[in-house]
Amino acid sequence: MHDFAKHAPAGTDWAALRRDFPILDQQVHGQPLVYLDSAASSQRPRAVIDAISHYYEHDHSNVHRGIHELSNRATTAYEAARVRTAAFLNARTPNEIVFTKGTTESINLVATSWGSQHVKAGDTILLTELEHHANIIPWQLLAARTGAKLVYIPVLGDSGVLDLSRLDELLTPAVKIFSLVHISNTMGTINPVAELCARARALGVMTLVDAAQSAGHLPLDVQSLGCDFLVFSGHKILGPTGTGVLYGREEVFATMPPYQGGGEMIVRVDWQESKFKPAPHGFEAGTPHVAGAVGLHAAMDYLDNVGRQNIFDHDRDLAAYAYTRLSELGGIRLFGPGTDRAGLVSFTMDDVHAHDIVTMADQHGVALRGGHHCNQPLHRKLGVPSSARASFYFYNTRDEVDTLIEVVEKIRAFFNR
């Protein structure tokens, strides 16, 4: 049984941290906002909003182009964010960090650039049934271009756990790349990525870890994970929308052709052909999202001040509490592992569609997500068109989980009247 008593690690003033998030202090539909949709996008603390405003008020110009003072400041700020990101992931060098507009673009970059160089007809791309559409469709497009095929590690039904008994059969040297999610955005499953990457590496198979749901929630170390690529989005880790990270091992980046062409990424341009910079700048054509990088830097500082292990423990505790309370209600079908789950819970209610749950909850101030959470094939496999999801972050409280439970009970009573 989960020990709910010692949920808040001593020494952290969670209530004070919550007050750093101005948006949370409001009413919707006349009720206090209970924001339980951080897996879709987190909210931003004042420190991040201020860092972006400060940048625009004092330091903005284009990067890497000008000789003047403001351009210097913008370039310094942008590159400092890269150094900070390398530290955030324990990458060996900042050259292993490419800024993108999000997880989706990071995966498309790898599938397009690395894929065009290394994947041929008959090759296998290995995924899991837990993947978000962002980690399915770029590979489908690559498969359609090259004649490669997609193979999926199955999920064991509602438990949300991968059927790793199939691993020997599915992870073979015919696999060119194994791309997998760290934390499932629907099931809350935490995949054993370090172990899986080690298995892949032993066979010479490349790995990509989709850390969209983990980067802001637990400590990440790309060297001990042993992956070749790792991707995430800024907006899910307190940072600005339109920012994202692609970590890649330097040796791997060196084998990849450019993704997009344009300014910033060139060494020399002639009328017929050009020479390109190596990573990271060779993969960042055009004026980048400088203010975004500044905001992301502030977000990483904020997260590490709180401590990602601390955050992980807090979120997991809330999810375990919510899971237990929901399972006590009856008539609720819960998805994902009963223990060792990340900070989110998806569920369906007998005879009540997820859309109806979310509309009703919203009228009570509770923001949930309802739908297929960009996991259509997985929902089809589970035999439900959609589910409702509550996802937690360190600014959420146990009282908010209690509100959720009250609202779920009201919804059931309403539809059973």
Place this chain on the structure above:
Amino acid sequence: MDLDLEELYQTVVLDHSRKPRNFGPLADATVTVSGDNPTCGDEIALSLRLDSATDRLEAVGFTGSGCSICMASTSLMTTKIKGKTRAEATALLADFQGMITGQTPAAEAPKTLGDLRLLNGVAKFPQRIKCATLGWHALKGALAESAPVNFSLDNHDGSKS
């Protein structure tokens, strides 16, 4: 319970969503159109049996799954269009569209809509308008002169996970 919610989920609406009328495949259908709402995974297939001599919808049936608003709206629709001429069904469609999008004020919704007027609460929930119109989009496709096409409602709400 909140008034807007009471208005959205009226007893008749809940009744139709629990026990949809004309639910099931239709034998001898002359036309079937399927549509889905990719945002939420709702799917509806609407079948009509059109008598070409009288131009009347002799029989109507639908299959699929959806939220309560989607199921109730489609169910109520089928009870309303059964036996109507194609022109009458087309007029009903226009009246319903006007009401559900809020273009026609609730008080002025045409009487011909009957119980469908109970769905006027949806206009206050913009994210749910698509739920209420999925079956009607299928009707529009089925009544069209051209060959029926299956469709997908665009995902404009941009919701992400």
